[in-house]
Amino acid sequence: MRESLEPQNDPWKDKLTSDQYFVCRMKGTEPPFTGIYHDSKEKGVYNCLCCGAKLFSSDTKFDSGTGWPSFWESISDNVTTKEDTSHGMLRVEALCKNCGAHLGHVFDDGPNPTGLRYCINSVSLKLEK
Ligand SMILES: [Zn+2]
Structure with a gap:
């Protein structure tokens, strides 16, 4: 399936x-270490910027050193995933299940327990403290 660019x-x-x-609607990626949450240690719930769905808890956030906020688990099943073959790579895209916003990607090199x-x-997230 081909999606129109604009x-x-x-x-x-x-x-x-x-x-x-x-980022959210064109599936872009913000440059690493530029976002406001990559080293945030504040407690709260990270909601979808676009629709407000609860996506990640600060309890599952960890410092991956990549320059992007990283989590080892999403909240219930508010985050859906899809194979992404763009840029010549096979990756798993993470999307908001409610509104389809592009969030980032999921990799299988995270910490325990998942x-x-x-x-x-x-930029896809809004922290609710
Ligand atoms: Zn959403």
């Missing part, structure tokens, strides 16, 4: 900044 009349365009739109690493763009 959807016409996309209502998200008016609601998001260009950086947010690029062994997963949700590598998420800060």
Whole structure:
């Protein structure tokens, strides 16, 4: 399936900044170490920027050293995954199940107990303290 690059009349365009739109709706990636949450230790729940769904708890956040906020588990099943073959790589994309926002990617080199690493763009998230 081919997705058009610049959807016409996309209502998200008016609601998001260009950086947010690029990541959440165009599946972009923010540069590492530039986001506001990559080294955040604050307690709370990380919600979807676009729709407010609860995605990750700060209790499952860990310092992966990658420059992106990393979690070893998502909240219940608010995060859905999909195979991503873009850029010549086979990766697993993480998306908000509720609104389809692109969040980041999931890798299987995370810590116990899940062994997963949700590598998420800060800009896709909003921390609710
Ligand atoms: Zn969402």
